[in-house]
Amino acid sequence: xxxxxxxxxxxxxxxxxxxxxxxxxxxxxxxxxxxxxxxxxxxxxxxxxxxxxxxxxxxxxxxxxxxxxxxxxxxxxxxxxxxxxxxxxxxxxxxxxxxxxxxxxxxxxxxxxxxxxxxxxxxxxxxxxxxxxxxxxxxxxxxxxxxxxxxxxxxxxxxxxxxxxxxxxxxxxxxxxxxxxxxxxxxxxxxxxxxxxxxxxxxxxxxxxxxxxxxxxxxxxxxxxxxxxxxxxxxxxxxxxxxxxxxxxxxxxxxxxxxxxxxxxxxxxxxxxxxxxxxxxxxxxxxxxxxx
Amino acid sequence: xxxxxxxxxxxxxxxxxxxxxxxxxxxxxxxxxxxxxxxxxxxxxxxxxxxxxxxxxxxxxxxxxxxxxxxxxxxxxxxxxxxxxxxxxxxxxxxxxxxxxxxxxxxxxxxxxxxxxxxxxxxxxxxxxxxxxxxxxxxxxxxxxxxxxxxxxxxxxxxxxxxxxxxxxxxxxxxxxxxxxxxxxxxxxxxxxxxxxxxxxxxxxxxxxxxxxxxxxxxxxxxxxxxxxxxxxxxxxxxxxxxxxxxxxxxxxxxxxxxxxxxxxxxxxxxxxxxxxxxxxxxxxxxxxxxxxxxxxxxxxxxxxxxxxxxxxxxxxxxxxxxxxxxxxxxxxxxxxxxxxxxxxxxxxxxxxxxxx
Numbered sequence: 001x002x003x004x005x006x007x008x009x010x011x012x013x014x015x016x017x018x019x020x021x022x023x024x025x026x027x028x029x030x031x032x033x034x035x036x037x038x039x040x041x042x043x044x045x046x047x048x049x050x051x052x053x054x055x056x057x058x059x060x061x062x063x064x065x066x067x068x069x070x071x072x073x074x075x076x077x078x079x080x081x082x083x084x085x086x087x088x089x090x091x092x093x094x095x096x097x098x099x100x101x102x103x104x105x106x107x108x109x110x111x112x113x114x115x116x117x118x119x120x121x122x123x124x125x126x127x128x129x130x131x132x133x134x135x136x137x138x139x140x141x142x143x144x145x146x147x148x149x150x151x152x153x154x155x156x157x158x159x160x161x162x163x164x165x166x167x168x169x170x171x172x173x174x175x176x177x178x179x180x181x182x183x184x185x186x187x188x189x190x191x192x193x194x195x196x197x198x199x200x201x202x203x204x205x206x207x208x209x210x211x212x213x214x215x216x217x218x219x220x221x222x223x224x225x226x227x228x229x230x231x232x233x234x235x236x237x238x239x240x241x242x243x244x245x246x247x248x249x250x251x252x253x254x255x256x257x258x259x260x261x262x263x264x265x266x267x268x269x270x271x272x273x274x275x276x277x278x279x280x281x282x283x284x285x286x287x288x289x290x291x292x
Numbered sequence: 293x294x295x296x297x298x299x300x301x302x303x304x305x306x307x308x309x310x311x312x313x314x315x316x317x318x319x320x321x322x323x324x325x326x327x328x329x330x331x332x333x334x335x336x337x338x339x340x341x342x343x344x345x346x347x348x349x350x351x352x353x354x355x356x357x358x359x360x361x362x363x364x365x366x367x368x369x370x371x372x373x374x375x376x377x378x379x380x381x382x383x384x385x386x387x388x389x390x391x392x393x394x395x396x397x398x399x400x401x402x403x404x405x406x407x408x409x410x411x412x413x414x415x416x417x418x419x420x421x422x423x424x425x426x427x428x429x430x431x432x433x434x435x436x437x438x439x440x441x442x443x444x445x446x447x448x449x450x451x452x453x454x455x456x457x458x459x460x461x462x463x464x465x466x467x468x469x470x471x472x473x474x475x476x477x478x479x480x481x482x483x484x485x486x487x488x489x490x491x492x493x494x495x496x497x498x499x500x501x502x503x504x505x506x507x508x509x510x511x512x513x514x515x516x517x518x519x520x521x522x523x524x525x526x527x528x529x530x531x532x533x534x535x536x537x538x539x540x541x542x543x544x545x546x547x548x549x550x551x552x553x554x555x556x557x558x559x560x561x562x563x564x565x566x567x568x569x570x571x572x573x574x575x576x577x578x579x580x581x582x583x584x585x586x587x588x589x590x591x592x593x594x595x596x597x598x599x600x601x602x603x604x605x606x607x608x609x610x611x612x613x614x615x616x617x618x619x620x621x622x623x624x625x626x627x628x629x630x631x632x633x634x635x636x637x638x639x640x641x642x643x644x645x646x647x648x649x
Contacts, residue, residue: 046537193377199364200336200371202440211390216379
């Protein structure tokens, strides 16, 4: 090798800089040392690169193989079939439900000190333990037409399974844990001393929650929102068990793939990808606005 | 009038305090881990002791015997807890307005700015806590406590994070504020200088108990036990023996001195305390006990002189030109400069050896 390795050049320099820093002379020395300490082991970078490629390549290849006219037609079909509207509406509703019920739960888990807290905390992870398909099966035992709650609705002609409520129930089941965990971490990061200060300033616990705990945890909760929304949007397994109809996008994708093959299904996958990126962008903008 | 009593156990720490203060500024003083913060939290209602009583003026906030326990958000105890506790998501004005009562509805912003001005921060309304210095943050925290129309102010180590010159100014401003508003204040500190400056009355806490209380000058001059003596800088604690008694006073042999003490406490063995400024140091032959100067530590005013008299090390303070290290001097204790200490609270020792009652 004719060329000297980078480390050969930097090392003697570092030593000189370190000496000058010890003597308390140079700012450039500090900058140089900081840059040197950022050198990453090549093997770690290489391993990471393999995974990044694996994650990104299907997107590049898949999107590259899209035919423009086909895609527009397929997107129009999906919209006409109602799948886009169903998916966006149900994912948004599921996320809203998961938030309204999940944020209080997360606060209780982060701050509460009660018997059986470990059990409650564990229950949050139950939907992650079983595959969504199995989760859908379990939901059927409760909300199916002959399920323990489903019969009550069935007797009153309120349709749960194979209807919008079924889709939302399936999505909440699989998506809520993401939001709860994110919110719990966010609440745990709020200094409890600030809540005590709030009490001492004359603000009772519930108002303290809304005026101190929630605003301070909000950025963390906001970070959990797109995770939950995307998980809901992409939900297939539990949904297909509980509510095959009306078609949500993933179910529609599955149906199209079965009927017409890859060419017909691929544009729907692209549509899901676009919706996902859009959701992330919205939340990012909201987060930036919240931080001002 | 302020009355506080609290008994509780937290882990293997036992708090059992009780004091009463008719003064405007009361200082809870003691080493860290003495239970000062716990006592303050019992007053603020953030900690509820199984047995306790807290009253400010005629208002009873806690009386476990009668089942009275006003929750913290209704106590209006104006707490400034450790580390200022400003809400980072709110600007200074919103922090100050945070706990304002309903009667101020609609006037919060104006009043917040007025209070900020009152604590020396005019025009600081829109500053975020992160952009304020430690001293400014303490001032905002103080304004925020005042904004709740409190019955009292409870301050936990309010100035410990502040640089010395700013701290001095903050102390003066705090005194002026509580005087102007006629507010009783309870201030927690582990710094005796601060206790001395801020307190009209000092309550000394050691290991969860009140070991002494009184005016700062009295506590400084006559610490009750050896622990308090050490905390208030009364550095010389000598072991002595009563060798005779005459008209209520005792003659005590405390090497290398022979002293007449007015307050002989009980037994034959006593500990004698002399403040550094109580020792009189003069040139050799001027009378007293011969001592060698080990070291001289210059102070802002005067100097600390470390002495060896026989086998005993002594710490003296002199306002005059200090003697040279290595020279011989005469040291004596004028009448009234020494007093006998009481033995340490024996219950403290038994509590530690038997954790469960």
